[in-house]
Amino acid sequence: MGAVKAMGTIWVVAATGIAGSVMKILGGVLYGSNTLFVDALTSVANMASLISILWFRRLAYTPPDSDHHFGHERFEYIGVLPMLITYGFVAGLSVARLYYVREYRVELNAFYLALAAMLMYGVAVASSRRAPPSLRAYGAFTVSELLEGLVGVVASLGGALYSYLVDYGGAVLLTSYIFYEIYEEGRRLSSFMADEAPPLEVYERVVETAESMGYNVESLRLRTIVPGRYHGDMVLQPKSTAPSDLRELRRVLQGRGVDVCIETEKLNS
Template sequence: MKIRDNSRIEQGVTWLTDWRVWTVIISSILGAIAKFIGGYFYGSKALFVDALTSLANLVALIATIYYYSKTHLPPDLDHHFGHHRLGFTGALVTVIAYSFVAGLVVADLLYTKTYSVEVHAPLLALIGLIFYSIAIYVSRRISEYFGPYSAFTISELLESITVIVASLLGYLYTYIVDYIGAIIIVSYLFYELQDTLRDLVKILSDVAPPMKLVEETRKTIEKHGVKVERIRLRLVREGFYQGDITISLPPDITIEEAHKITDIIERELKNKYNIDVAIHIEPYRTEK
């Protein structure tokens, strides 16, 4: 799953005033209702499994929106560098919710007995597919913090397609086809869990930016007549980096001049690459 960044945080847009967030909320709720009705009242085991994942999807959505709103907060005494990474707490809740549902589904499938599927099940699965398609399309354009949510919501689409086919064949032929569809859904759910966890480990492990960006940063600094001794950068969220840079200046430069140079460098790195850095100055060392 690729975490994207279309965040409007810098523009001061909160979720309460963002029509896209409300579109995702309403679409997800309607999609979950359609699936739950079809799975609970019309006999499809595949659709019932799909409905359980939809409930997890709603929990994930609430957590994602809540922590997404926290990323708008300015730096404070407890968060000197801002609240950017709080947004990924929603992703952690997403993983927990879907892991819980995956465990329930496996237990339910192990003890399933013979059942019958009614014709309304595939119709309601189709309705759920339509609503979740809207939710995915919109959520992927809000912020990278919605990335894990949208990835699992994509699984809702795949589940809906699987359920439509499985429940229809289960109605026409045998419930076994519908049961196999349920197994396919939970198998994909486990795959999506490990894929999302891998992405979270990457984004939360202070991974360095691409070497090309590091070299561009070095060139931007050195054009101001200073020597770069060390660059340390980390990825905070896609397209935003923090770190520290050590530079050396000739000994004849005054404190005022050094301060002016570092201010210019910091502003340029922020405006050009969205990098927040603290610059440490050392005396210029000539090579012997």
């Protein structure tokens, strides 16, 4: 019964998300709103990116095998690459449309569709909170969609009642946000590829754990696999002749997301 309910929630989230995207596309193509056109492109990009991320996140939970001794956690980052490609394509389409634009007319129906699309995404956000954990990531996507949708509502209404320049300004704002998202995701991927060290509190937690179990930490090197999962090595020196078992220390650290190879030095006499 739980699986059936979860699948029903997934279908609700997918249906409302797709419906919201279709409404934005219609508002942009049929009723002249460039803001809704750009917003629709970002919606499609978000949907495609979500599918990519969920697919690679699913692979990330695959157990270790002969080709991936430490597991597949980093597969999740591969999903960022299709996201960057999709956003880059959408950004190019948006710039091309806005660069060659001439004075145009925005119909009031564009505002109504923008409002309806916001309601659809509101349903998607509410439903995603009851979805399986792997799909809750969509909640984050749709929250940003709600903010973009608000820009679409205001800009399309202003374009219909006052001037197309209000709508055009909204389209420029959303296009700028696409480039911001490309920058942020690219920076996150670069951070991963640069193999940056974990936050300082992770080191402090490892040292504190080792010292509480009777060891001084002589050296410690860690690398981030994914946030919350770290691999590395450490050199320890016993504080006394009867420290805790190293296997127990390693088990405790693994329970805290830190998998390390441990070497020990002889106790100084």
